Amino acid sequence: MKPIKPIFDEITKQLAAVNDTIQIIAVTKQVDVERTKEAIQAGVIHLGENRPEGLSKKLEAIDENVSWHYIGNLQTRKVKDVINEIDYLHSLDRLSLAKEIQKRATRPINCFVQVNVSGEESKSGVEPEDTLDFIQSLEAYNNIRVVGLMTMAPNTTDESVIRKAFKGLKSLQLQVSEKNWAHAPCTECSMGMSNDYLIAAQEGASFVRIGTALVGAESEAG
């Protein structure tokens, strides 16, 4: 696999040309502990995992002071294994999940509410038109702090469609933050992956989640 450092430096430079406050989350779900450590050596400080097993394996092996992001769909019965181990949850998408987090968390958890901006059936997330009501209802859970919104771009190579989705998320995020809800500062947008992180940056992402383009995928090892 290619060394991570030059790739990380290049992506950092590309993003900084748009906005130098954007944070890169290295999505390490497809790579092993060694490769994850190489990413940290290269300067990565945010790591993203999408399975409880993958997360605990990495947590056991890595003592560096990094931030852990859980980016995948989280099953309610897995909340207890994950929620107190992470710094950010990117996939809060239902009240049943909020209730379980409230019950299991030992401190307020930084959460992104996942929004299905593209409206694709296969994607999880709250519908855009339900987002304000959903977030307002989270006020009842003092272990949940809504730091921002998260979305996955639609499955298309049409840049204008992707851009529109990111614009939609940004606009919703501003609507929520303008409410000045104490439990939901909602200042952040988590959007953009390997194929579309620059578009996301241009549309106001504060966290991009990059896996394949940064650390690679184990299937292509060699």
Ligand SMILES: *Cc1c(COP(=O)(O)O)cnc(C)c1O
């Ligand atoms: C896997 C994954 C990513 C990273 O995807 P790449 O295309 O490999 O960059 C980002 N966000 C989520 C939610 C993911 O599941």
